[in-house]
Amino acid sequence: MTIRYPNGKKYVPVQKAGLPKKVDLSFSNRGKSLEDELNETNEFYLSRGIAVIHKKPVPIQIVNVNYPARSAAVITEAYFRTPSTTDFNGVWQGKYIDFEAKETKSATSFPLQNIHEHQVDHMKSVSKQAGIVFFIIKFTALDRYFIITYNSFEKYWERMKAGGRKSMTLAEFEDVAVEVVPSYNPRLDYLQAVSTILATSRKANER
Amino acid sequence: MTIRYPNGKKYVPVQKAGLPKKVDLSFSNRGKSLEDELNETNEFYLSRGIAVIHKKPVPIQIVNVNYPARSAAVITEAYFRTPSTTDFNGVWQGKYIDFEAKETKSATSFPLQNIHEHQVDHMKSVSKQAGIVFFIIKFTALDRYFIITYNSFEKYWERMKAGGRKSMTLAEFEDVAVEVVPSYNPRLDYLQAVSTILATSRKANER
Numbered sequence: 001m002t003i004r005y006p007n008g009k010k011y012v013p014v015q016k017a018g019l020p021k022k023v024d025l026s027f028s029n030r031g032k033s034l035e036d037e038l039n040e041t042n043e044f045y046l047s048r049g050i051a052v053i054h055k056k057p058v059p060i061q062i063v064n065v066n067y068p069a070r071s072a073a074v075i076t077e078a079y080f081r082t083p084s085t086t087d088f089n090g091v092w093q094g095k096y097i098d099f100e101a102k103e104t105k106s107a108t109s110f111p112l113q114n115i116h117e118h119q120v121d122h123m124k125s126v127s128k129q130a131g132i133v134f135f136i137i138k139f140t141a142l143d144r145y146f147i148i149t150y151n152s153f154e155k156y157w158e159r160m161k162a163g164g165r166k167s168m169t170l171a172e173f174e175d176v177a178v179e180v181v182p183s184y185n186p187r188l189d190y191l192q193a194v195s196t197i198l199a200t201s202r203k204a205n206e207r
Numbered sequence: 208m209t210i211r212y213p214n215g216k217k218y219v220p221v222q223k224a225g226l227p228k229k230v231d232l233s234f235s236n237r238g239k240s241l242e243d244e245l246n247e248t249n250e251f252y253l254s255r256g257i258a259v260i261h262k263k264p265v266p267i268q269i270v271n272v273n274y275p276a277r278s279a280a281v282i283t284e285a286y287f288r289t290p291s292t293t294d295f296n297g298v299w300q301g302k303y304i305d306f307e308a309k310e311t312k313s314a315t316s317f318p319l320q321n322i323h324e325h326q327v328d329h330m331k332s333v334s335k336q337a338g339i340v341f342f343i344i345k346f347t348a349l350d351r352y353f354i355i356t357y358n359s360f361e362k363y364w365e366r367m368k369a370g371g372r373k374s375m376t377l378a379e380f381e382d383v384a385v386e387v388v389p390s391y392n393p394r395l396d397y398l399q400a401v402s403t404i405l406a407t408s409r410k411a412n413e414r
Contacts, residue, residue, distance in 0.1 A: 052329070072287070091333055091338035
Protein backbone atom coordinates (compact mmCIF):
# COMPACT_ATOMS: atom_id res chain seq x y z
CA MET A 1 0.00 0.00 0.00
CA THR A 2 1.29 3.44 -0.87
CA ILE A 3 0.92 5.89 1.98
CA ARG A 4 -0.05 9.35 0.81
CA TYR A 5 0.01 12.67 2.58
CA PRO A 6 -3.29 14.60 2.71
CA ASN A 7 -2.03 16.62 -0.24
CA GLY A 8 -1.96 13.43 -2.33
CA LYS A 9 1.82 13.37 -2.37
CA LYS A 10 3.50 9.99 -2.01
CA TYR A 11 5.33 9.36 1.24
CA VAL A 12 9.07 9.01 0.64
CA PRO A 13 11.05 7.57 3.53
CA VAL A 14 13.87 9.84 4.64
CA GLN A 15 16.45 7.03 4.29
CA LYS A 16 15.87 6.88 0.54
CA ALA A 17 16.83 10.51 0.32
CA GLY A 18 20.33 9.72 1.56
CA LEU A 19 19.84 11.39 4.93
CA PRO A 20 21.28 10.01 8.17
CA LYS A 21 19.40 6.98 9.40
CA LYS A 22 18.07 6.67 12.93
CA VAL A 23 20.88 5.91 15.35
CA ASP A 24 21.30 2.17 15.84
CA LEU A 25 23.11 1.51 19.09
CA SER A 26 23.58 -2.22 18.54
CA PHE A 27 27.09 -3.51 18.09
CA SER A 28 26.27 -5.03 14.69
CA ASN A 29 27.92 -2.24 12.81
CA ARG A 30 29.46 -4.16 9.93
CA GLY A 31 28.33 -2.66 6.69
CA LYS A 32 27.49 0.69 8.29
CA SER A 33 29.00 3.64 6.48
CA LEU A 34 31.88 5.56 8.03
CA GLU A 35 29.70 8.67 7.94
CA ASP A 36 27.02 6.98 10.05
CA GLU A 37 29.64 5.72 12.50
CA LEU A 38 31.04 9.24 12.87
CA ASN A 39 27.59 10.81 13.26
CA GLU A 40 26.86 8.33 16.06
CA THR A 41 30.18 9.07 17.69
CA ASN A 42 29.55 12.83 17.46
CA GLU A 43 26.09 12.42 19.01
CA PHE A 44 27.74 10.54 21.86
CA TYR A 45 30.34 13.30 22.30
CA LEU A 46 27.61 15.98 22.24
CA SER A 47 25.30 14.19 24.70
CA ARG A 48 28.16 13.68 27.18
CA GLY A 49 29.46 17.23 26.85
CA ILE A 50 32.77 15.95 25.42
CA ALA A 51 32.82 17.91 22.14
CA VAL A 52 30.55 19.68 19.64
CA ILE A 53 31.39 18.31 16.19
CA HIS A 54 29.00 18.11 13.24
CA LYS A 55 29.00 17.01 9.64
CA LYS A 56 28.46 19.96 7.34
CA PRO A 57 25.49 19.86 4.97
CA VAL A 58 26.26 18.76 1.40
CA PRO A 59 26.78 21.86 -0.75
CA ILE A 60 24.00 22.21 -3.33
CA GLN A 61 23.61 24.69 -6.17
CA ILE A 62 19.94 25.61 -6.28
CA VAL A 63 18.62 26.64 -9.69
CA ASN A 64 14.84 26.52 -9.38
CA VAL A 65 12.48 26.80 -6.41
CA ASN A 66 8.68 26.60 -6.53
CA TYR A 67 6.48 28.21 -3.92
CA PRO A 68 3.13 26.43 -4.14
CA ALA A 69 0.41 28.47 -2.43
CA ARG A 70 0.30 28.16 1.36
CA SER A 71 2.93 25.44 1.54
CA ALA A 72 6.69 25.13 1.88
CA ALA A 73 9.16 25.92 -0.88
CA VAL A 74 10.04 23.00 -3.15
CA ILE A 75 13.42 22.92 -4.85
CA THR A 76 12.77 21.53 -8.32
CA GLU A 77 16.22 21.85 -9.88
CA ALA A 78 19.53 21.70 -8.08
CA TYR A 79 23.00 20.22 -8.49
CA PHE A 80 25.66 18.81 -6.19
CA ARG A 81 28.67 21.08 -5.82
CA THR A 82 32.22 20.03 -5.09
CA PRO A 83 32.92 20.68 -1.40
CA SER A 84 35.58 23.36 -0.87
CA THR A 85 36.24 22.43 2.73
CA THR A 86 36.19 19.22 4.79
CA ASP A 87 33.18 17.18 5.92
CA PHE A 88 33.35 17.63 9.69
CA ASN A 89 34.33 20.39 12.05
CA GLY A 90 33.69 21.63 15.56
CA VAL A 91 35.13 22.36 18.97
CA TRP A 92 36.74 20.20 21.63
CA GLN A 93 37.96 21.83 24.87
CA GLY A 94 38.28 25.20 23.14
CA LYS A 95 40.31 23.70 20.29
CA TYR A 96 39.23 23.71 16.66
CA ILE A 97 38.76 20.23 15.15
CA ASP A 98 38.50 19.70 11.37
CA PHE A 99 38.61 16.47 9.42
CA GLU A 100 37.71 14.65 6.25
CA ALA A 101 36.44 11.05 6.39
CA LYS A 102 37.04 8.62 3.54
CA GLU A 103 36.49 4.93 2.93
CA THR A 104 38.35 2.64 0.56
CA LYS A 105 37.46 -0.88 -0.57
CA SER A 106 41.11 -1.61 -1.31
CA ALA A 107 42.82 -3.88 1.24
CA THR A 108 46.29 -2.61 0.43
CA SER A 109 46.24 1.14 -0.21
CA PHE A 110 44.22 4.35 -0.12
CA PRO A 111 43.85 6.10 -3.53
CA LEU A 112 44.61 9.81 -3.23
CA GLN A 113 42.28 10.78 -6.09
CA ASN A 114 39.52 10.45 -3.47
CA ILE A 115 40.67 13.81 -2.17
CA HIS A 116 40.09 17.19 -3.82
CA GLU A 117 42.93 19.68 -4.22
CA HIS A 118 40.92 22.52 -2.61
CA GLN A 119 40.19 20.31 0.38
CA VAL A 120 43.92 19.89 0.86
CA ASP A 121 44.36 23.66 0.47
CA HIS A 122 41.70 24.16 3.14
CA MET A 123 43.45 21.73 5.50
CA LYS A 124 46.76 23.49 4.99
CA SER A 125 45.16 26.83 5.91
CA VAL A 126 43.60 25.27 9.03
CA SER A 127 46.95 23.79 10.00
CA LYS A 128 48.57 27.24 9.70
CA GLN A 129 45.87 28.61 12.04
CA ALA A 130 46.90 25.96 14.60
CA GLY A 131 43.67 24.01 14.16
CA ILE A 132 43.69 20.23 14.72
CA VAL A 133 43.21 18.84 11.23
CA PHE A 134 43.31 15.23 10.02
CA PHE A 135 41.82 12.45 7.91
CA ILE A 136 39.91 9.43 9.15
CA ILE A 137 40.43 6.63 6.64
CA LYS A 138 38.48 3.37 6.78
CA PHE A 139 39.68 0.25 5.00
CA THR A 140 36.24 -1.36 4.73
CA ALA A 141 37.54 -4.77 3.61
CA LEU A 142 39.74 -4.95 6.73
CA ASP A 143 37.42 -3.08 9.12
CA ARG A 144 40.43 -0.96 10.11
CA TYR A 145 40.40 2.78 10.81
CA PHE A 146 43.31 5.20 10.77
CA ILE A 147 43.76 8.82 11.77
CA ILE A 148 46.46 10.70 9.94
CA THR A 149 47.17 14.35 10.67
CA TYR A 150 47.34 16.76 7.79
CA ASN A 151 51.01 17.39 8.60
CA SER A 152 51.84 13.67 8.26
CA PHE A 153 49.67 13.35 5.15
CA GLU A 154 51.24 16.28 3.31
CA LYS A 155 54.37 14.44 2.14
CA TYR A 156 52.34 11.69 0.45
CA TRP A 157 50.27 14.30 -1.35
CA GLU A 158 53.46 16.08 -2.45
CA ARG A 159 54.91 12.73 -3.56
CA MET A 160 51.91 12.24 -5.86
CA LYS A 161 52.13 15.78 -7.22
CA ALA A 162 55.81 15.25 -7.95
CA GLY A 163 54.84 12.29 -10.18
CA GLY A 164 55.12 9.56 -7.55
CA ARG A 165 52.55 6.96 -6.51
CA LYS A 166 48.91 8.01 -6.47
CA SER A 167 48.07 6.25 -3.23
CA MET A 168 49.20 5.70 0.34
CA THR A 169 49.91 2.09 1.22
CA LEU A 170 48.47 0.30 4.23
CA ALA A 171 52.04 -0.12 5.50
CA GLU A 172 52.50 3.64 5.36
CA PHE A 173 49.33 4.12 7.42
CA GLU A 174 50.61 1.59 9.95
CA ASP A 175 53.82 3.59 10.10
CA VAL A 176 52.64 7.23 10.39
CA ALA A 177 48.93 7.09 11.36
CA VAL A 178 47.19 6.19 14.62
CA GLU A 179 44.81 3.25 14.42
CA VAL A 180 41.38 3.57 16.04
CA VAL A 181 39.76 0.31 17.17
CA PRO A 182 35.96 0.45 16.82
CA SER A 183 34.01 -0.14 19.99
CA TYR A 184 30.50 -0.03 21.38
CA ASN A 185 29.86 3.51 22.58
CA PRO A 186 31.32 5.68 21.25
CA ARG A 187 31.65 3.70 18.05
CA LEU A 188 34.90 5.36 16.95
CA ASP A 189 36.66 7.25 19.74
CA TYR A 190 38.74 9.37 17.41
CA LEU A 191 39.26 12.15 19.97
CA GLN A 192 41.09 9.61 22.13
CA ALA A 193 43.43 9.05 19.18
CA VAL A 194 43.80 12.81 18.73
CA SER A 195 44.80 13.10 22.42
CA THR A 196 47.51 10.52 21.81
CA ILE A 197 48.79 12.43 18.80
CA LEU A 198 48.85 15.74 20.71
CA ALA A 199 50.64 14.18 23.70
CA THR A 200 53.25 12.64 21.38
CA SER A 201 53.91 15.92 19.58
CA ARG A 202 54.15 17.76 22.93
CA LYS A 203 56.77 15.28 24.11
CA ALA A 204 58.67 15.67 20.83
CA ASN A 205 58.68 19.45 21.30
CA GLU A 206 59.98 19.15 24.87
CA ARG A 207 63.02 17.19 23.78
CA MET B 208 17.72 37.93 -25.70
CA THR B 209 17.65 34.65 -23.89
CA ILE B 210 21.06 33.03 -23.73
CA ARG B 211 20.92 29.26 -24.09
CA TYR B 212 23.50 26.61 -23.38
CA PRO B 213 24.41 24.25 -26.28
CA ASN B 214 22.01 21.71 -24.74
CA GLY B 215 19.12 24.16 -25.31
CA LYS B 216 18.80 24.85 -21.60
CA LYS B 217 18.09 28.42 -20.58
CA TYR B 218 20.94 30.21 -18.84
CA VAL B 219 20.00 30.99 -15.25
CA PRO B 220 22.31 33.47 -13.55
CA VAL B 221 23.80 32.09 -10.36
CA GLN B 222 22.57 35.15 -8.40
CA LYS B 223 18.96 34.16 -9.01
CA ALA B 224 19.61 30.86 -7.35
CA GLY B 225 20.47 32.61 -4.10
CA LEU B 226 24.17 31.78 -4.30
CA PRO B 227 26.91 34.20 -3.25
CA LYS B 228 27.46 36.95 -5.79
CA LYS B 229 30.85 37.80 -7.21
CA VAL B 230 32.90 39.76 -4.73
CA ASP B 231 32.40 43.48 -5.23
CA LEU B 232 35.28 45.37 -3.69
CA SER B 233 33.79 48.82 -4.14
CA PHE B 234 32.80 50.75 -1.06
CA SER B 235 29.19 51.08 -2.25
CA ASN B 236 27.98 48.35 0.04
CA ARG B 237 24.60 49.78 0.98
CA GLY B 238 21.91 47.27 0.23
CA LYS B 239 24.37 44.38 0.29
CA SER B 240 23.24 41.51 2.49
CA LEU B 241 24.99 40.82 5.76
CA GLU B 242 25.83 37.34 4.46
CA ASP B 243 27.65 38.83 1.46
CA GLU B 244 29.52 41.26 3.68
CA LEU B 245 30.62 38.40 5.93
CA ASN B 246 31.63 36.20 3.01
CA GLU B 247 33.79 39.06 1.69
CA THR B 248 35.32 39.57 5.11
CA ASN B 249 36.05 35.86 5.45
CA GLU B 250 37.70 35.79 2.02
CA PHE B 251 39.88 38.67 3.17
CA TYR B 252 40.79 36.83 6.39
CA LEU B 253 41.58 33.65 4.43
CA SER B 254 43.69 35.37 1.77
CA ARG B 255 45.75 37.19 4.43
CA GLY B 256 46.20 34.09 6.59
CA ILE B 257 44.27 35.72 9.44
CA ALA B 258 41.58 33.08 9.96
CA VAL B 259 39.75 30.23 8.20
CA ILE B 260 36.02 30.84 8.61
CA HIS B 261 33.30 29.70 6.22
CA LYS B 262 29.55 29.82 5.91
CA LYS B 263 28.08 26.35 6.11
CA PRO B 264 26.00 25.13 3.18
CA VAL B 265 22.23 25.45 3.59
CA PRO B 266 20.85 22.13 4.85
CA ILE B 267 18.64 20.51 2.21
CA GLN B 268 16.50 17.39 2.40
CA ILE B 269 16.89 15.62 -0.93
CA VAL B 270 13.93 13.50 -2.01
CA ASN B 271 14.51 12.80 -5.69
CA VAL B 272 17.62 12.69 -7.86
CA ASN B 273 17.75 11.97 -11.59
CA TYR B 274 20.84 10.58 -13.29
CA PRO B 275 20.48 11.43 -16.99
CA ALA B 276 22.84 9.33 -19.10
CA ARG B 277 26.43 10.57 -19.27
CA SER B 278 25.74 13.73 -17.33
CA ALA B 279 25.70 14.95 -13.76
CA ALA B 280 23.02 14.12 -11.21
CA VAL B 281 20.07 16.51 -11.12
CA ILE B 282 18.15 16.97 -7.88
CA THR B 283 14.50 17.26 -8.92
CA GLU B 284 12.82 17.39 -5.54
CA ALA B 285 14.26 18.75 -2.31
CA TYR B 286 13.25 20.86 0.66
CA PHE B 287 14.93 23.39 2.91
CA ARG B 288 15.59 22.06 6.41
CA THR B 289 15.79 24.07 9.61
CA PRO B 290 19.46 24.54 10.50
CA SER B 291 20.44 22.81 13.75
CA THR B 292 23.66 24.76 14.20
CA THR B 293 24.85 28.27 13.36
CA ASP B 294 25.69 29.73 9.95
CA PHE B 295 29.42 30.32 10.26
CA ASN B 296 32.32 28.57 11.95
CA GLY B 297 36.05 28.14 11.67
CA VAL B 298 39.42 28.66 13.30
CA TRP B 299 41.35 31.75 14.33
CA GLN B 300 44.78 31.35 15.98
CA GLY B 301 43.90 27.83 17.12
CA LYS B 302 40.62 28.99 18.66
CA TYR B 303 37.22 27.81 17.57
CA ILE B 304 34.93 30.57 16.21
CA ASP B 305 31.18 30.04 15.79
CA PHE B 306 28.49 32.60 15.04
CA GLU B 307 25.06 33.29 13.69
CA ALA B 308 24.39 36.38 11.55
CA LYS B 309 21.00 38.08 11.47
CA GLU B 310 19.56 41.25 10.01
CA THR B 311 16.57 43.24 11.19
CA LYS B 312 14.68 46.05 9.44
CA SER B 313 13.52 47.44 12.78
CA ALA B 314 15.32 50.60 13.87
CA THR B 315 14.58 50.06 17.55
CA SER B 316 14.88 46.37 18.44
CA PHE B 317 15.90 42.88 17.31
CA PRO B 318 13.06 40.30 17.37
CA LEU B 319 14.20 37.09 19.04
CA GLN B 320 11.82 34.89 17.01
CA ASN B 321 14.48 35.19 14.27
CA ILE B 322 16.48 32.65 16.25
CA HIS B 323 15.75 28.93 16.54
CA GLU B 324 15.75 27.20 19.91
CA HIS B 325 18.14 24.44 18.71
CA GLN B 326 20.58 27.10 17.47
CA VAL B 327 20.64 28.53 20.98
CA ASP B 328 21.15 24.99 22.36
CA HIS B 329 24.06 24.57 19.95
CA MET B 330 25.62 27.86 21.04
CA LYS B 331 25.29 26.89 24.68
CA SER B 332 27.13 23.60 23.99
CA VAL B 333 29.87 25.47 22.12
CA SER B 334 30.22 27.92 24.99
CA LYS B 335 30.63 25.01 27.43
CA GLN B 336 33.43 23.67 25.18
CA ALA B 337 35.20 27.04 25.53
CA GLY B 338 34.53 27.97 21.91
CA ILE B 339 34.15 31.64 20.98
CA VAL B 340 30.48 31.96 20.12
CA PHE B 341 28.43 35.06 19.30
CA PHE B 342 25.81 36.75 17.13
CA ILE B 343 26.41 39.43 14.52
CA ILE B 344 23.27 41.56 14.29
CA LYS B 345 22.76 44.17 11.58
CA PHE B 346 20.19 46.93 11.92
CA THR B 347 19.80 47.55 8.20
CA ALA B 348 17.78 50.76 8.58
CA LEU B 349 20.59 52.25 10.68
CA ASP B 350 23.54 50.55 8.95
CA ARG B 351 24.79 49.55 12.42
CA TYR B 352 26.37 46.20 13.33
CA PHE B 353 26.71 44.64 16.76
CA ILE B 354 28.52 41.62 18.12
CA ILE B 355 27.01 40.04 21.18
CA THR B 356 28.55 36.99 22.81
CA TYR B 357 26.34 34.02 23.56
CA ASN B 358 26.99 34.55 27.28
CA SER B 359 25.70 38.14 27.13
CA PHE B 360 22.79 37.13 24.93
CA GLU B 361 21.59 34.30 27.17
CA LYS B 362 19.79 36.49 29.72
CA TYR B 363 17.64 38.15 27.03
CA TRP B 364 16.68 34.74 25.69
CA GLU B 365 15.82 33.56 29.21
CA ARG B 366 13.81 36.77 29.76
CA MET B 367 11.68 35.93 26.69
CA LYS B 368 11.23 32.32 27.81
CA ALA B 369 10.10 33.53 31.23
CA GLY B 370 7.32 35.49 29.52
CA GLY B 371 9.18 38.80 29.11
CA ARG B 372 9.74 40.86 25.97
CA LYS B 373 10.30 38.99 22.71
CA SER B 374 13.07 41.26 21.47
CA MET B 375 16.31 42.95 22.47
CA THR B 376 16.23 46.74 22.26
CA LEU B 377 18.82 48.82 20.44
CA ALA B 378 19.69 50.41 23.79
CA GLU B 379 20.43 46.94 25.20
CA PHE B 380 22.77 46.26 22.27
CA GLU B 381 24.51 49.58 22.90
CA ASP B 382 24.90 48.53 26.50
CA VAL B 383 26.13 44.91 26.29
CA ALA B 384 27.32 44.38 22.67
CA VAL B 385 30.38 45.62 20.79
CA GLU B 386 29.65 47.76 17.75
CA VAL B 387 31.55 47.04 14.52
CA VAL B 388 31.96 49.96 12.14
CA PRO B 389 31.95 48.82 8.50
CA SER B 390 35.01 49.69 6.49
CA TYR B 391 36.64 49.08 3.15
CA ASN B 392 38.72 45.94 3.43
CA PRO B 393 37.84 43.92 5.38
CA ARG B 394 34.25 45.05 5.16
CA LEU B 395 33.36 44.01 8.73
CA ASP B 396 36.37 43.38 10.92
CA TYR B 397 34.48 41.31 13.46
CA LEU B 398 37.60 39.49 14.71
CA GLN B 399 38.94 42.85 15.85
CA ALA B 400 35.78 43.20 17.95
CA VAL B 401 36.23 39.64 19.25
CA SER B 402 39.79 40.55 20.32
CA THR B 403 38.37 43.49 22.29
CA ILE B 404 35.82 41.23 23.98
CA LEU B 405 38.47 38.63 24.89
CA ALA B 406 40.85 41.28 26.28
CA THR B 407 38.04 42.78 28.39
CA SER B 408 37.03 39.40 29.83
CA ARG B 409 40.70 38.57 30.56
CA LYS B 410 41.04 41.82 32.51
CA ALA B 411 37.81 41.11 34.41
CA ASN B 412 39.20 37.68 35.38
CA GLU B 413 42.47 39.16 36.61
CA ARG B 414 40.68 41.43 39.08
